[in-house]
Amino acid sequence: MAVGFGLVICLGLGVPSVLGDQTHGSGDALAASPAALETLSAARHQVVALLPDWPEGKVNADEPEGSAVRLAPDGLLVTADHVLGRAAGASVRLVDGRVIPAEIVYRDAETDLAVLRAPRAEAVSGEGLTLSARDPVPGTPVCAIGNAFGLGVSVSCGVISAQGRGGIGFNAIEDFLQTDAAVNPGASGGALVDARGRLVGILSAIYTKSGDGDIGVNFAVSAPLVQRIVSGARAGTSVRRSLGAHLRATPLGPQRPGLTILDVAGDGPAARAGLRVGDVLLAIDGWPVRTVAALRGRLERADANGKLTLRRDGSELEIMLRF
DSSP: OEETTEEEEEOOOOSOOOOOOEEOOSOOTTOSSHHHHHHHHHHHTTEEEEEEEOOTTOOOTTOSOEEEEEBTTTOOEEEOHHHHTTOSEEEEEOTTSOEEEEEEEEEETTTTEEEEEOOTTTSOSSOOBOBOSSOOOTTOEEEEEEOGGGSOOEEEEEEEEEEEEOOSSSOSSOOEEEEOSOOOTTOTTOEEEOTTOOEEEEEEEEEESSSSSOOSOEEEEEHHHHHHHHHHHHHTSOOOOOOOEEEEEOOSSSSOOOEEEEEEOTTSHHHHHTOOTTOEEEEETTEEOOSHHHHHHHHHSTTOOOEEEEEETTEEEEEEOOO
8 A cells, every 4th residue: 555655564474384483673672681581571472373264265365374462351362453354263373383263253444453262271371461551652662572474473672663643544543653663574463562561552564665574664553542442342342433523634734734624413422512614623632633544543542531622713722522
C-alpha cells in the first residue's frame, strides 16, 4: 500500500520456518543487568509463532506465519488480524517446537487485532503478559519480540520514537506506538514490551521506502487500544464507539488543523454533547487529531475520557462526550 513517499507493509512472512529462539539487536537498554535479562526472557516465553490454517488453495504465500502474545490473567492469545487473513483456524508453535491448535475467538479488521484461545493444559507456561495502562513516552527503552522470518521467537531492542500515530493508512482505526526496535516480516502479532516486561503494544506493520526490510520506522497497536478490543472479546460484545458525525480534514493553512464537522446524527454522542455543523475538532483528551482514523483510535482506547477540544466561530472550547 503506497503512503506518501514510501510503502507500508503489514508484516508477513515469505520463507520456510526453522524452529529455534534467538535474542539479538543493537539496543542494550533492556539488557544492562541480569534482572533485566530475566524479565525479558520471561516475556519472550509468552510469545509464540502463529500458523494460520488456510483453506485449500487459499494459502497466503507472502505471509504464511506470524506471531501471537499470551495475555494475563486468562491466557488468551492476541495477534494482528491480517496474519490470519482468510484462515478458518490456526495453530501455535511453542518454544519447544510443539504445534497445538488454537481457536479463533474474535476478529477486528478495523484495528487489525484478533484474539485466540489455546488449550490451557498445553498452552504457553507462565502467567502471560500484562497490558500497560498507559503509553510509554518517546525515548523509553522497549523490546520487540516476534517470529521474524519464521526463524523462531527472537528479540530486538530500541526506543519508543512516537506515540499516537494515526492516519498512516494501515487500518480504519489507528493508535500506534512508533519504535526503532528492529521488526521484520513474521513478527506481526508479536509483543512490544517495556523494561518491566509489560506489554505496551502489539506489533503490526513497518514503513519502508523499498523492499520489506526494517529501516527503524515500525508500528505497534497501543496497549490501551488492545485492552479495549480484548475486553470486548472476553465479554462477547461489540466494543465500537462512534462520534455520530461526518468529518473532513481541514486544508493546510495558518490555523491549527483538525476535522471539520459536516453533519451530526440526531441521536449520537456528538449531538448529545452539543457539537454543531462547522465546528472543527482539534483534539480528544488533549491529543491532536487530524485524521478520522486517528480520532477513532483515540475514541476506542480503554482510557478514553471523551474530552473534545473544538474551534467554533474563531474561539477554542472544550466539550465532554458521553459514550
